[in-house]
Amino acid sequence: MRRFFALWVACMCLLQGAHAQIQLSPKVEADRQMMAASQAMRDGDWKEAVRAFEAVEATGFSPLPEVFGYSYGNALGEAGEHERAKERLLNYLNTYGEKGKYYVQAMEQLNAVEKRQRGAAQEIQRQAAAQELLRQEKEVAERQWTKVYFRHWILDVAGRGSCQKTQRKLDEYMQRSTYRNFSCNCNTAPVNHPAWRGHSEDICRGELEFNAQLDANARVSGKEGETNRWGFEIKKGSAFSY
Numbered sequence: 001m002r003r004f005f006a007l008w009v010a011c012m013c014l015l016q017g018a019h020a021q022i023q024l025s026p027k028v029e030a031d032r033q034m035m036a037a038s039q040a041m042r043d044g045d046w047k048e049a050v051r052a053f054e055a056v057e058a059t060g061f062s063p064l065p066e067v068f069g070y071s072y073g074n075a076l077g078e079a080g081e082h083e084r085a086k087e088r089l090l091n092y093l094n095t096y097g098e099k100g101k102y103y104v105q106a107m108e109q110l111n112a113v114e115k116r117q118r119g120a121a122q123e124i125q126r127q128a129a130a131q132e133l134l135r136q137e138k139e140v141a142e143r144q145w146t147k148v149y150f151r152h153w154i155l156d157v158a159g160r161g162s163c164q165k166t167q168r169k170l171d172e173y174m175q176r177s178t179y180r181n182f183s184c185n186c187n188t189a190p191v192n193h194p195a196w197r198g199h200s201e202d203i204c205r206g207e208l209e210f211n212a213q214l215d216a217n218a219r220v221s222g223k224e225g226e227t228n229r230w231g232f233e234i235k236k237g238s239a240f241s242y
Helices: 002-021 026-043 046-058 066-078 082-099 103-142 163-170
Strands: 145-155 179-190 200-211 232-235
Touching: 026 046, 026 066, 046 066, 066 082, 066 103, 082 103, 145 163, 163 179, 163 200, 163 232
Parallel strands: none
Antiparallel strands: 145 200, 145 232, 179 200
């Protein structure tokens, strides 16, 4: 019984191996892929058509029908593979010439492919020009940003001064949307003045980038800074010390 079972298993393996090795002849496989390509073209699936034509060539069958060269070039053109399409169409026209069954269609498709190529090249140039213009505009806009420095001192808050308070004060001088890269730190120290002995002050200082084009009314001085009675100062040039 065991011998019979082993023989049966061996026979099944041989049958499966033989089945796996069965393949269509190159001629039949080429016909099958040509049918697949024709169906794909009718469906407007040009990439699938190109795949099928590639499979036809892969069979190695020769000679292929005249329609193959024209249809392959046509599918490549519709799929956007312009250089390969031109190569196939030119090869078809050089092979069959004016006597070719698809001579007129091949010429029309070749012209259409070259027109698409020119259009694609012009679109690339247009996009490149637009990107360059955008780069130049950004470069000009970037030059409008100027670094400025600020100092804010608050009397007798015992270390409760903060950059948040300083930024709120800064907003009285310029619109929030017109400055960026706000950087700030605060320090508490005794007031260095005889009249204010025993008092302390919190001093917050830092820097930011300001765009005068966005806020022409902002109070940012050119050199000496601007100080008001609430102890806030802004200037260009160099950072404040504590």
